Amino acid sequence: MTSAAMAAADVGDDVAAGSRHLRIVHLFPDLLSVYGDAGNIQALVVRSRARGIVVERAVVLADTPRLPSGDLYVIGGGQDRDQMQVERSLQRIGDALTREVGEGAAVLAVCGGYQSLGVEYRILGERTIRGPGVLDVRTVSGSKRLVGPVVAHLEDPIFGLPGRTIVGFENHAGRTTIGPESTALARVEIGHGNDDDGTEGVLERPGARGLQGLRIGTYLHGPLLPRNPHLGDVLIAAGLSRTGQPTNLAPLDDRDEWAAHDRQIERCRKRTWTDRLPRRVRRMVEPARNLIGF
Amino acid sequence: VLATEAARVVGTLARLTGHRGTALPGMVAERIDPTILTELAAGLDPVIVVLGTNGKTTTTRLIATILEQVQGAAPVTNRSGANLRQGIASALINDPSVRRGGPRVPAVLEVDELAFGGVVAALRPRVVVILNLLRDQLDRYGEIDRVERRWRQDFARLPTTAVLVACADDPRLESLARAVDRPVLRFGLAASGRPPADARSLADAWAADAPSQLDVPGCPSCGERVVFSPESCGGLADWACPSCGTIRAELDLGVTVGPADASGTQALSFVGRAVEADSPHPRSVSIGLSGSAAAHDAAAAILAALSIGVTPAAAIAALDGATPAFGRLEDVAIGDKHVVLTLAKNPASLAQATEAAVIRRPDALLIGLSDKPADGRDVSWIWDAALERLRSIPSVTVTGSRADDMMLRFKYDTDDAVPAIVGRRVEIDRSVDRAFDASLGRVRPGGTLMVLATYTALLGIRGLLERRGAAPVLPR
Numbered sequence: 047m048t049s050a051a052m053a054a055a056d057v058g059d060d061v062a063a064g065s066r067h068l069r070i071v072h073l074f075p076d077l078l079s080v081y082g083d084a085g086n087i088q089a090l091v092v093r094s095r096a097r098g099i100v101v102e103r104a105v106v107l108a109d110t111p112r113l114p115s116g117d118l119y120v121i122g123g124g125q126d127r128d129q130m131q132v133e134r135s136l137q138r139i140g141d142a143l144t145r146e147v148g149e150g151a152a153v154l155a156v157c158g159g160y161q162s163l164g165v166e167y168r169i170l171g172e173r174t175i176r177g178p179g180v181l182d183v184r185t186v187s188g189s190k191r192l193v194g195p196v197v198a199h200l201e202d203p204i205f206g207l208p209g210r211t212i213v214g215f216e217n218h219a220g221r222t223t224i225g226p227e228s229t230a231l232a233r234v235e236i237g238h239g240n241d242d243d244g245t246e247g248v249l250e251r252p253g254a255r256g257l258q259g260l261r262i263g264t265y266l267h268g269p270l271l272p273r274n275p276h277l278g279d280v281l282i283a284a285g286l287s288r289t290g291q292p293t294n295l296a297p298l299d300d301r302d303e304w305a306a307h308d309r310q311i312e313r314c315r316k317r318t319w320t321d322r323l324p325r326r327v328r329r330m331v332e333p334a335r336n337l338i339g340f
Numbered sequence: 341v342l343a344t345e346a347a348r349v350v351g352t353l354a355r356l357t358g359h360r361g362t363a364l365p366g367m368v369a370e371r372i373d374p375t376i377l378t379e380l381a382a383g384l385d386p387v388i389v390v391l392g393t394n395g396k397t398t399t400t401r402l403i404a405t406i407l408e409q410v411q412g413a414a415p416v417t418n419r420s421g422a423n424l425r426q427g428i429a430s431a432l433i434n435d436p437s438v439r440r441g442g443p444r445v446p447a448v449l450e451v452d453e454l455a456f457g458g459v460v461a462a463l464r465p466r467v468v469v470i471l472n473l474l475r476d477q478l479d480r481y482g483e484i485d486r487v488e489r490r491w492r493q494d495f496a497r498l499p500t501t502a503v504l505v506a507c508a509d510d511p512r513l514e515s516l517a518r519a520v521d522r523p524v525l526r527f528g529l530a531a532s533g534r535p536p537a538d539a540r541s542l543a544d545a546w547a548a549d550a551p552s553q554l555d556v557p558g559c560p561s562c563g564e565r566v567v568f569s570p571e572s573c574g575g576l577a578d579w580a581c582p583s584c585g586t587i588r589a590e591l592d593l594g595v596t597v598g599p600a601d602a603s604g605t606q607a608l609s610f611v612g613r614a615v616e617a618d619s620p621h622p623r624s625v626s627i628g629l630s631g632s633a634a635a636h637d638a639a640a641a642i643l644a645a646l647s648i649g650v651t652p653a654a655a656i657a658a659l660d661g662a663t664p665a666f667g668r669l670e671d672v673a674i675g676d677k678h679v680v681l682t683l684a685k686n687p688a689s690l691a692q693a694t695e696a697a698v699i700r701r702p703d704a705l706l707i708g709l710s711d712k713p714a715d716g717r718d719v720s721w722i723w724d725a726a727l728e729r730l731r732s733i734p735s736v737t738v739t740g741s742r743a744d745d746m747m748l749r750f751k752y753d754t755d756d757a758v759p760a761i762v763g764r765r766v767e768i769d770r771s772v773d774r775a776f777d778a779s780l781g782r783v784r785p786g787g788t789l790m791v792l793a794t795y796t797a798l799l800g801i802r803g804l805l806e807r808r809g810a811a812p813v814l815p816r
Binding site for chain 2: 076079080081082083084085088089092108125126127193194195215217267268269272273302303305306309313
């Protein structure tokens with residue numbers, strides 16, 4: 047099967063309405079970009095341009111003095127040490143980010159960025175990293191890392207897709223608790239999520255203003271958006287709504303995206319023959335199985 | 341004795357039944373006799389251990405090549421890349437020269453980053469070569485910083501007579517080298533006649549030339565990000581810290597990369613106090629390894645050999661015409677076509693593979709992406725290396741258990757609204773056999789098929805080549 051053109055989608059309406067604009071700001075790619083996070087930006091840019099939207103990209107580095115105004119801010123994951131440097135940089139631009147979000151900008155925060163934009167991240171035995179509270183979440187480091195593929199189901203009907211799945215890969219030591227006013231992004235079917243409590247990520251949006259000011263925090267990388275095109279489009283629409291532009295997005299040919307998405311779910315749900323063995327026997331068999339692949 | 345014999349029987353059985361099972365004999369032997377590794381390792385001297393996220397197998401092979409030429413006998417080594425504790429035990433069990441009470445034999449062993457702590461006491465290495473600490477298999481390691489912390493503890497347990505051979509181009513290793521109370525010999529890219537300058541102006545000049553440098557390690561003195569020279573070798577290079585003014589330590593052995601030809605041979609020349617004692621002139625050698633990272637690997641191998649008493653002239657000459665290790669830009673002839681096999685497992689190795697693709701100008705590219713534990717279950721690293729340089733290859737096929745993810749990687753590899761994929765053919769075929777045949781079918785006589793694959797996908801393709809009688813059998 048060959049891939050069909052995404053750009054084959056009908057963009058005539060968009061052109062007739064005058065071209066729309068989207069300003070995407072990538073926060074700290076020099077500090078937080080260890081999990082293919084560049085792929086999230088790439089997905090947003092390509093999927094926007096395929097709809098005839100004119101995309102402006104900006105990058106904020108560790109030492110960038112001022113935060114540029116944007117419609118959609120994206121921040122990725124990194125190591126604890128890098129997050130300490132992010133904390134310093136956020137002390138400089140955190141207020142400006144809070145202001146942008148208050149004015150309706152959208153946010154996607156993944157893994158380390160999810161923790162860094164929260165209220166605090168307590169690294170036990172080290173210290174507490176304070177965040178700007180753009181997301182109402184608090185994180186404490188745990189002793190065991192939570193690592194592996196994730197399948198989760200979206201909670202909020204805003205997407206028009208309640209129950210739709212999202213897939214990704216998690217790798218974090220932090221245990222995150224979401225604030226009382228916030229909702230989880232999704233309910234975990236396979237994997238750990240926020241704190242092995244069945245929730246994954248956070249979804250925040252101010253009251254009745256539709257998608258304006260939508261903030262998503264999540265532990266899922268992989269990267270997130272190429273394999274979850276529905277989430278990418280929600281973020282593009284949220285970014286457009288900041289400046290009151292129409293948010294309708296012509297459908298694209300996403301067969302490849304959904305093939306990757308569905309295949310991960312299928313592989314995660316498939317039980318191998320060792321899953322049926324008693325736990326003690328399984329622990330003996332699996333090392334050998336992983337080594338020589340029977 | 342029982343354990344060794346049982347393990348050898350298991351190893352033979354495994355091979356007869358078609359499994360490679362390089363680690364299985366060691367596993368069986370250790371079950372029967374947990375002290376077997378210590379006992380067998382007592383028959384080794386000197387032991388050279390090779391550590392690092394990228395280049396272990398190639399460097400181990402180069403050191404073994406030097407020792408074999410200089411000493412007339414091949415050292416004990418884990419050529420197949422089985423570098424966990426059981427794999428190392430297997431290598432010792434399988435080598436008939438390792439005998440209790442027999443003469444001590446030299447050994448060159450690559451060791452997995454996290455397995456090192458478990459074998460350091462048994463192996464008592466005289467030389468530890470540390471190549472780099474780049475991002476690799478984060479689903480296993482969690483964070484690179486964690487590996488660095490583990491190594492600090494592990495190195496403290498080295499024999500007091502041990503010597504470290506470390507890459508000075510990796511600032512992370514410099515922090516380690518400073519923390520370890522053992523002599524350190526440093527290799528790196530020779531500074532190409534740069535005038536002495538202060539670190540800040542160097543950093544400014546380099547920062548202006550370099551593309552966006554992501555994932556850059558911190559300075560060993562102050563922790564701020566360093567700036568690399570644009571003349572890099574597998575992502576590492578001469579560096580300077582713009583914040584505190586620290587520059588790279590003085591090299592014992594510097595390497596300069598000469599031109600590479602399309603067959604993959606490149607010229608390397610060596611300078612520095614380690615070779616100048618022998619001769620005041622730079623020494624050169626032509627090796628059959630392409631890719632700038634091979635320069636670091638060759639320098640590491642020479643410095644390791646020098647540290648156990650091999651002369652510079654002999655060590656450098658021994659690398660003449662050295663050939664690649666299994667799946668490291670290995671060139672296999674099949675009929676009138678070439679297949680170049682390359683392991684791609686993390687951003688650095690993927691970047692090296694794309695660099696090689698520019699030199700080899702293949703007609704077709706086959707990418708095998710799998711996510712078994714040996715490959716790393718997290719494949720997000722495919723998004724962390726630039727693939728623009730692959731756009732000129734006429735035909736691309738993706739295969740493996742995560743072929744869908746590779747397909748998306750290509751689909752979104754574009755700066756335009758129209759994905760780059762539209763203008764050319766990227767095919768997806770989950771059957772490795774079919775994907776390989778289709779790809780090879782698109783290669784002209786005399787042309788090259790380039791294969792980039794994760795570990796298990798590469799084994800599958802390698803097995804296919806063996807069944808067709810094209811490749812030499814997997815070295816034991």
